[in-house]
Every structure is written in C-alpha cells, then in structure tokens.
Amino acid sequence: MSTEAEIDKLVRREYAAGFTTSVESETLPPGLDESVIRHISSRKGEPEWLLEWRLAAYQKWLKMTPPQWAHIHHPPIDFNEVSYFSAPKSMADRPQSLDEVDPELLRTYEKLGIPLHEQAALAGVAVDAVFDSVSIGTTFRGKLKEAGVIFCSISEAVHEYPELIKEYLGSVVPQGDNFYAALNSAVFSDGSFVYIPKGVKCPMELSTYFRINEAKTGQFERTLIVADEGSQVSYLEGCTAPMRDENQLHAAVVELVARKDAKIKYSTVQNWYPGDEEGRGGIYNFVTKRGVAHENAHISWTQVETGSAITWKYPSVILRGDNSVGEFYSVALTRGRQQADTGTKMIHMGKNTKSTIISKGISAGRSENTYRGLVRISPRAEGARNFTQCDSLLIGDQCGAHTFPYIESRNPSATLEHEATTSKVSDDQLFLCRQRGIDTEKAVSMIVNGFCKEVFRELPMEFAVEAGKLLEVSLEGSVG
Amino acid sequence: MTPAEQLKQNSVTLASATQPQDGLTARRSEALDKLRLLPFPEKKQEAWKYTGLNALTAGQLERAAPALDADADIASSIPSLGDCVIVIGNGALTGQLPALPKGLSVTPLSAESINDAPPDTFFGWLNTASLSDGLLLKTEPNVKVPGIVHLVFFNQAQTPCHTTNRLQVELAEGSELTIIEHYLGSGPVLTNALTHVQAGANSRLVHYRLQSESADSLHIGNLQIDQQRDSRVDSSQLMRGNVLRRNDVHVRMLESGAELTMRGVFIARDTSHIDNHINVEHVAPHCHSDQVYKGIAGENGRAVFNGRIHIHQYAKGSDAGLSNNNMLLSNEAEIDSKPELEIYNDDVKCAHGTTIGQMDAGQLFYLRSRGIDEASAKRMLGTGFVNETLHAMQDEAVREWATEWLGEAL
Numbered sequence: 001m002s003t004e005a006e007i008d009k010l011v012r013r014e015y016a017a018g019f020t021t022s023v024e025s026e027t028l029p030p031g032l033d034e035s036v037i038r039h040i041s042s043r044k045g046e047p048e049w050l051l052e053w054r055l056a057a058y059q060k061w062l063k064m065t066p067p068q069w070a071h072i073h074h075p076p077i078d079f080n081e082v083s084y085f086s087a088p089k090s091m092a093d094r095p096q097s098l099d100e101v102d103p104e105l106l107r108t109y110e111k112l113g114i115p116l117h118e119q120a121a122l123a124g125v126a127v128d129a130v131f132d133s134v135s136i137g138t139t140f141r142g143k144l145k146e147a148g149v150i151f152c153s154i155s156e157a158v159h160e161y162p163e164l165i166k167e168y169l170g171s172v173v174p175q176g177d178n179f180y181a182a183l184n185s186a187v188f189s190d191g192s193f194v195y196i197p198k199g200v201k202c203p204m205e206l207s208t209y210f211r212i213n214e215a216k217t218g219q220f221e222r223t224l225i226v227a228d229e230g231s232q233v234s235y236l237e238g239c240t241a242p243m244r245d246e247n248q249l250h251a252a253v254v255e256l257v258a259r260k261d262a263k264i265k266y267s268t269v270q271n272w273y274p275g276d277e278e279g280r281g282g283i284y285n286f287v288t289k290r291g292v293a294h295e296n297a298h299i300s301w302t303q304v305e306t307g308s309a310i311t312w313k314y315p316s317v318i319l320r321g322d323n324s325v326g327e328f329y330s331v332a333l334t335r336g337r338q339q340a341d342t343g344t345k346m347i348h349m350g351k352n353t354k355s356t357i358i359s360k361g362i363s364a365g366r367s368e369n370t371y372r373g374l375v376r377i378s379p380r381a382e383g384a385r386n387f388t389q390c391d392s393l394l395i396g397d398q399c400g401a402h403t404f405p406y407i408e409s410r411n412p413s414a415t416l417e418h419e420a421t422t423s424k425v426s427d428d429q430l431f432l433c434r435q436r437g438i439d440t441e442k443a444v445s446m447i448v449n450g451f452c453k454e455v456f457r458e459l460p461m462e463f464a465v466e467a468g469k470l471l472e473v474s475l476e477g478s479v480g
Numbered sequence: 481m482t483p484a485e486q487l488k489q490n491s492v493t494l495a496s497a498t499q500p501q502d503g504l505t506a507r508r509s510e511a512l513d514k515l516r517l518l519p520f521p522e523k524k525q526e527a528w529k530y531t532g533l534n535a536l537t538a539g540q541l542e543r544a545a546p547a548l549d550a551d552a553d554i555a556s557s558i559p560s561l562g563d564c565v566i567v568i569g570n571g572a573l574t575g576q577l578p579a580l581p582k583g584l585s586v587t588p589l590s591a592e593s594i595n596d597a598p599p600d601t602f603f604g605w606l607n608t609a610s611l612s613d614g615l616l617l618k619t620e621p622n623v624k625v626p627g628i629v630h631l632v633f634f635n636q637a638q639t640p641c642h643t644t645n646r647l648q649v650e651l652a653e654g655s656e657l658t659i660i661e662h663y664l665g666s667g668p669v670l671t672n673a674l675t676h677v678q679a680g681a682n683s684r685l686v687h688y689r690l691q692s693e694s695a696d697s698l699h700i701g702n703l704q705i706d707q708q709r710d711s712r713v714d715s716s717q718l719m720r721g722n723v724l725r726r727n728d729v730h731v732r733m734l735e736s737g738a739e740l741t742m743r744g745v746f747i748a749r750d751t752s753h754i755d756n757h758i759n760v761e762h763v764a765p766h767c768h769s770d771q772v773y774k775g776i777a778g779e780n781g782r783a784v785f786n787g788r789i790h791i792h793q794y795a796k797g798s799d800a801g802l803s804n805n806n807m808l809l810s811n812e813a814e815i816d817s818k819p820e821l822e823i824y825n826d827d828v829k830c831a832h833g834t835t836i837g838q839m840d841a842g843q844l845f846y847l848r849s850r851g852i853d854e855a856s857a858k859r860m861l862g863t864g865f866v867n868e869t870l871h872a873m874q875d876e877a878v879r880e881w882a883t884e885w886l887g888e889a890l
Binding site for chain 1: 825
C-alpha cells in the first residue's frame, strides 16, 4: 500500500487543463433579460426569425423552475450572476482563416493537445474549436466541402445555410423542453453544425473542442448534426476549463437527426474542471442531448465523463423509424466531491427497434454517482428489444453509487432486460496484481480500465487512448 | 379545491370523526397533525408516478365502514390454511378470540404498545389517525409457536367506505412464528392496512400476505418490518388484481446478521392496477436480503414494480439481490418496473435484474402441437412462470392453495 504522504501528494495533483489564457475579452456584464438576448443576436448578425425564436424560448424559461428530481445537491444558482456572452476581442472582426487567429488562442489548444494547424493535426480529424462563446476556427473545411459535408460553427451556418437551420433547429429538443434547454435556446452563443448529404460517408472524424476561459461566464453552446439518408458520420467532443473557485455553468444542447439508413456516432470525453478536493469551484454541466433515428437509422452515444463538479446529462434516442437502433455507452467517474446524475433515455416508437445501454459508474472519494435511465416501449413498437447493463464500482466507503432505471413497456411483443451490479475493486484481484510486482495504484487503474473496457472499445482510437489516460490520472490518489 | 385537496379534506374529516374512548386519542391526534401537513398522493410525486388515485371516491375516504352484519357468513369464504383463525371484520375483531397456541398472546393495541413511528406515508398516517381497533401479536422469548396463525381481514360494504386494518407483530428474542395476513371481502371498500413487524434478536418469522378481495374493492397497504440482530424473516406476498392495489413495503435491517427473503407474485388482469413499492434498507453491517417478484399484466391491466435497495454508509458486508420478472400479455396492458440501488459503502455485493417479456411462442407451439388448447397452454406457461416463486414457500397447505388460486387468474 502507498504511504499516506504519497497519497497526499497524489491527491493534490493538479488538474492538467486548469490554466487560464490571457486574451482580452469582450464579456457582457452578468444578468439576463431580453436586451442581453437582443445583444447576442445582433452581435452575431442573426436574422429576425432567430431572434424571435430566442425570445420565445426566454419567455418559456421565465415560467419554468430548475429541475429538483436529480440526485444532486447544490446551492440555488443565481442566473443573474452569470455572464451570458464572452468572446476574445481578437475575434471581433472574424478572421477569415486559422492563420489570422490570435496565436495566443491557438497556443491554448496546442497546450491542451488539440493542434489546430492542419498539417500538425491528427490525420483524419477535423476540429471546430469553441472558446468561451465563439468558434475560433474549423480545420479541414476545404477537404470536407469536396465531399459535400458541411462542418462549421452554428453562427456561420445561420448565415450560409438558413434553410437547414430553420428546418432542424429545435426539431429534436424544442425550446421549452426543459429548464436548461430553454435557457440554452434563449442565449446559445456558438457550437457546431454538421450536415452530411445523402449517401455520403464523412471522410474524416469531426470534432469540437470546447474551452471555457473567462471567469463568471456560462457556456451555452448548441450543436446540430443532420445526417441525410444513407449517410454516416462520427463526431467527437472534448471539453476543459480553467481552475477557479466559483462554479461556472455549462448548459449545452445537442440535437442529432439521423434520416433513413443514416448512422451517427457521437463520442464525448468530458473533462471540465471538477472543483478541488473540498468541492470548491468546478463546472455545473447541465446538458440536454437527444437524437431522432428514422427508419433503419443508427445513433450511438459514447461518453466518458470524468470532469465537472456536477453532471446532469441524459443523451437520449427517439427511435421513431422502424428497425432503428440506439446505443448508449458510458463511463462516469466521480471523485473528490463530484456529483454525477447521468444516463440515457431510449424511446421506442418504431417496429423492431433495438437499443443497448451499457453504463459503468466509478465512485471514489466523497463523490456521488448516479445512473438514471428510461426505456419506454410505446404500444406501436412491435418486437422492440432493449438490453441494459449498469455496473458500479466503489472505491472507499465515503462515496455513493446509485441506480434509478425506469422501465416502461406497453407492447407484449417487446423484450426488455435490465441488470445492475455494484461491487468494489476486489481484494483478490489486487492481491494477484501486487503479487506480480504491480503497485496498488497501477493495479487499481488496470482493474478499472478492465471494468470500462466494453465502453472504451466503442470509442474512436485516438479518444480511447485519451480516455484510458484520463481515467488513470483521475484515479490517482483515490486508492490507499 | 383540486380533486386531491378534496380527497385530503375527506381523509381529515374521517380521521377527526374517529373518537372511540380507548386511550389512543393522543396518538390519533398526533397522526392527524402529521396528516394535515402531507400532500395527498398525486402522480407528480415520484412515489406515485405510475399510480393515480382517480379510482378513489370521496366516500372511500370520508366514511368509516359500518360494523359487519352479525349474521354475515364469513366462515364459508375462508379457506382452511391455519390452525388458529382470527377474524377481523371491517376493522374490528369478530366474536371471541380462539384458543391461542402456546407462547403467543393477542391483545388490542394500546397507547403504550403501539409503535410510534408508522411508515411515513399519507396512508400510513391516515391509518393511525383513523385507528379504532388494532391487534398486537406477541411471542414469548425462545418459544416456537406451533402451527400457523391465520389472520383474516374481512372487509365488506355496499356503499363506498374506508376500513382501517392495523396489525402489530412483535417477536421476542429467539422465538419463532408463522402468520398469514389474509385480506378478503367485497364491495367498494377501501382497505387501509398497516402491518408493523418487529423481529427481535435471533427470532424467525414466516409471513404470508394474501390479497384476495373481490375485484371491485381497493387496497392500500403498508408493511413495515424492523429486524434486530440475527433475525430471519421470510415473507411472501401474493396478489390478484382489483380496481387498485398499492403496497408499500419497508424493511429496515437495524442490527447485524439479519436475513430477509421476500417473494411476491402479482397478477393484474382486466382493468386492475397493482403497484408494489418495496424499500429494503441495510442499516447495519453483514445483513443479507434476497427478493424475487414476478408480475403478469393482461387485458387492460397495469402492473407497477418499484424495488429499492438502500445500503447505508456503515453497512459493510451487505449482500442484497433483487429480481423482477414480468410478463406482458396484451396490447392494452402496461408494465412499469423501476429497480433502484442506493449504495453508500464499497464493501457490498448488490445486484438487481429486471425483465419484461411475453409468453414464449416456441413453448406455446410445443404445447399446442401436443393437443393442448391455447387457453390451457397459456395457463400452464403462466403457472410455470410463477411457480418458481411459489415453490420456495415453506408451508405446503399455503403453497397448494396459492398455486390453485393464482392459477385461476391465468
């Protein structure tokens, strides 16, 4: 076993992405009213209909109250203390290409291991980098355009592809869907837009990297991915934030539309700043993610959640078309005083729809980790099939691991299975590793990696490596 | 006033009108104060998410059931299952107590003996607030009470009304007891049943809860079991559907070494609605619990199962399992299952599993191909599905009766 001093050292290990970037920013003063929304909209030169859409969302939001049902605890959020827009000044007159972007910004992403220079970038991954409220650049746009793929920030898409935005924005997550989605709809700043035309297989992985930099700001990005008939795309999302003592809000909305025969794979590695050991600071990650799968379509969510003080997130699939498939693979790791309430919803509406849910929760320290999921079989969903497996691993006796699945069936030809187990890192496994000269830290990390293997297997290669490492770093200091 | 507020008002009226001179007045008024603070159960509350109380009428909360007719023939409807039969009609003991087996005493609940922390639910408090006759079963230490004690709660009325059934079972250290809690009757009665079991150190209880009221009655029940060191409880809950049936079962394993086995079968056919809410709390270390529940919903029936295992922070070495298998037989029926785990200790072994499926077409075909008609084949498969649970019941007489009785509903 490690000595106490060693553990102490490891516990104090810094959050590697916790630095701040000093760029001059234009940040709106904290507070939210219609004028803030008008300002955001005019700043981005949005058309009138979008402003109306935002204001309608704001009106709905005003009538709503924050959800109380999740297994999380935090002091009430004062939404008037949050600043709803922040952009680096150098972005005021939009740079035309990445070469014109402030090198300080580019260095930030390099430091995070996300090179934005195309020649240096990982071959085959196009990146859209979002810094506070704006997108600072998108790589490989030319190459993607050749294939007919649209990949740009949502602000650009509003100008360049208004018909597409008008058709799909809010079609999966309506403005008044829930408290945080309504807030996002009112003040969303930037995010990515992807359109894959009919029959096209996207030639490379698409990726968005979100970075919160400015203090006291919230990030409200909106991602919209439309895969037209018979197309395929794999999309990755990563996120980090500096270490600060106050809690920052991140309320995103992600909408996926998979038309007939299309396939969307959406992977997330979430590493927002989780707060310190005492639970000071950290990001409140309140996210609404949902996809609609039409006939024969396939939507797959894979997430590795290691960051955020609080995670509240339920990537869902509405299986609208016959024979559509939904998948959810998740690893959620909490430590320190982190709280996670995450899971998925699979709404089976079409015939012979299938869904698979694999969720692995790991709790350490004094954290709380909850799986919450819904599987609903509507009366029309003949022959629907669901398999759910939720496993929890506890490290230490101060943490909590919870499972709250909702299983609703209204069709007798449907078959549903749900199983959940909870266990700890077994002494036998540890002993075996120690006996072979592997130290405890390393052994635990190996065992945890093995526990998560089913999910990591689903991640694109580059991300799988990153996720494995992230887990290792996150776990350090949890064992003793 | 919303319908829920109106029903709450009716409940308060009912409780306020309950004023027998029996020494429990203070307890009733405490409970009434609690009741006034609680909201009436509605779908927007998580615990009532799948069960609306629209089927309840004002009368069922407002009027206490009248005393049962003296000449009502109850005896003929009671199956012969136990050696000592105690009949409670519309909440009150009927006739004289039978001769009691050695080591068991049966007395009315008094202000001293009543447990002061009933289940913290609206109907739990309503039960105490409207209580007039409660029974206390008590065993002597280190005595094995011979035979089976068959408690029959017979509730019958022509007009909508409310009956309060209250039972408290206290097992002294080292004692053993087998009881059947049997609910019978007919008519638009709302049975509000509350049973509280205290299993003393090293005691052993075999408990059956049979719910066979006719289809037009309603039942809202609370069962609370508190287990002391090394006690063993084996509880079977069997129910066939009626308009509305809601059971809240709450087990607290308060001292180490306690063991619990719970099994249940619920069959919701026609338009019946059955909701089982089970909460097993491992408060102390090294306790063991095992639950198996089987549900069937057909026609327009609806079956709800919510089973929670809660492991407290210091309950190391807990071993808890829960399995809920369901069969959905028709397009109009619905099954909602919500198995939950809430765990605050790492040194535990916990698992739950849920399935919702249908009768296996291959098995049906096999039986049909051997000349068995469809209805019989379905009954055989249904019986096979629930029998796994029934087989584990310890008393043969009860097992046989239950197999036949449940078979009628398949």
